[in-house]
Amino acid sequence: MSYAIEAKDVSVRYKNFTAIDQVSFQLESGKIHGLLGRNGAGKTSLLSVLSAFRKTDTGNLIIDGEDPFENPRIMQDTIFIFDQHKDLEYSYDKVGETLKEMAYFRPNFDETLALQLAEKFKLPLNKKVNQLSKGKKSAFQAIIGLASRAPLTIFDEAYLGMDAPTRETFYNEILNDQEKHPRTIIFSTHLVSETDYLFDEVLMIHNGKVLLQDTNEQVISKGFSITGSLEQVDDFTKELEVLNSQLLGGTKSVMVYGELSEQQKNAANQAGLDIGPLSLHDLFVHLTKEEKE
Numbered sequence: 001m002s003y004a005i006e007a008k009d010v011s012v013r014y015k016n017f018t019a020i021d022q023v024s025f026q027l028e029s030g031k032i033h034g035l036l037g038r039n040g041a042g043k044t045s046l047l048s049v050l051s052a053f054r055k056t057d058t059g060n061l062i063i064d065g066e067d068p069f070e071n072p073r074i075m076q077d078t079i080f081i082f083d084q085h086k087d088l089e090y091s092y093d094k095v096g097e098t099l100k101e102m103a104y105f106r107p108n109f110d111e112t113l114a115l116q117l118a119e120k121f122k123l124p125l126n127k128k129v130n131q132l133s134k135g136k137k138s139a140f141q142a143i144i145g146l147a148s149r150a151p152l153t154i155f156d157e158a159y160l161g162m163d164a165p166t167r168e169t170f171y172n173e174i175l176n177d178q179e180k181h182p183r184t185i186i187f188s189t190h191l192v193s194e195t196d197y198l199f200d201e202v203l204m205i206h207n208g209k210v211l212l213q214d215t216n217e218q219v220i221s222k223g224f225s226i227t228g229s230l231e232q233v234d235d236f237t238k239e240l241e242v243l244n245s246q247l248l249g250g251t252k253s254v255m256v257y258g259e260l261s262e263q264q265k266n267a268a269n270q271a272g273l274d275i276g277p278l279s280l281h282d283l284f285v286h287l288t289k290e291e292k293e
């Protein structure tokens with residue numbers, strides 16, 4: 001199974017508004033891809049074409065070698081979990097029965113896993129789906145997403161309504177099952193600080209454009225905090241991309257994004273500057289900051 005994705009000049013438009021603007025990227029199969037973007041960045045719009053819900057307005061999208069739109073094979077192999085709480089209001093069947101019935105619709109559905117997860121998420125199997133609380137409805141959908149073991153599994157802010165311990169269970173179960181049954185997972189979020197450990201690769205979008213795409217490791221390796229005396233920090237960072245800076249008395253601390261050579265790191269040490277790492281959260285917050293914020 002090789003659910004690699006290739007997007008070339010893909011746009012998504014709503015009448016005159018361009019939500020995704022000629023983006024190109026490749027997503028490797030069998031990996032967990034973090035799709036990061038602020039509110040309105042275009043995450044759901046992009047996922048709507050990746051999940052074959054709608055056709056791209058420009059460009060080419062190839063999933064597992066084919067155009068996914070109206071493609072029964074790719075659609076069967078894709079699961080798109082998003083906030084469907086309104087639809088679930090019309091689900092009058094019991095949780096346990098609904099999970100068991102999923103096997104009819106999803107060829108790889110693992111009923112045993114679904115029931116184990118229902119126990120972990122403390123889902124009452126005898127309750128009707130529409131009677132579940134908001135967080136439990138999200139857990140119910142997350143279980144379907146995981147137990148379907150779809151070659152292309154898409155979670156669009158699928159944790160909405162879950163409390164913090166439940167979200168952690170969800171994240172850990174993604175990692176557990178992915179280790180045993182690798183698939184291509186796209187996980188969209190702006191809760192970067194609590195999800196960063198999930199991602200093999202990161203696709204950051206902003207105002208409908210790709211801001212960066214790389215392995216999580218590579219992205220992190222380009223973020224640094226540099227702290228020291230005001231003059232030394234200013235001198236050292238004059239050629240670097242400074243994301244943010246803070247001044248406390250005569251001490252300045254800046255966040256920079258870019259490669260630092262060993263020579264530059266040695267020079268910083270000699271100048272008495274402290275160099276530290278940045279988190280994916282820090283990078284996300286500062287790389288997507290608008291000028292007036």
Ligand SMILES: Nc1ncnc2c1ncn2[C@@H]1O[C@H](COP(=O)(O)OP(=O)(O)OP(=O)(O)O)[C@@H](O)[C@H]1O
Nearest residue numbers: 014017019037038039040041042043044045046190
């Ligand atoms: N049906 C629509 N008609 C017009 N504009 C839309 C429509 N759906 C989305 N948009 C616009 O497209 C842009 C991207 O929206 P989208 O929902 O894809 O963002 P998002 O990154 O998923 O945001 P959030 O994190 O807030 O869910 C926004 O400016 C939004 O207002």
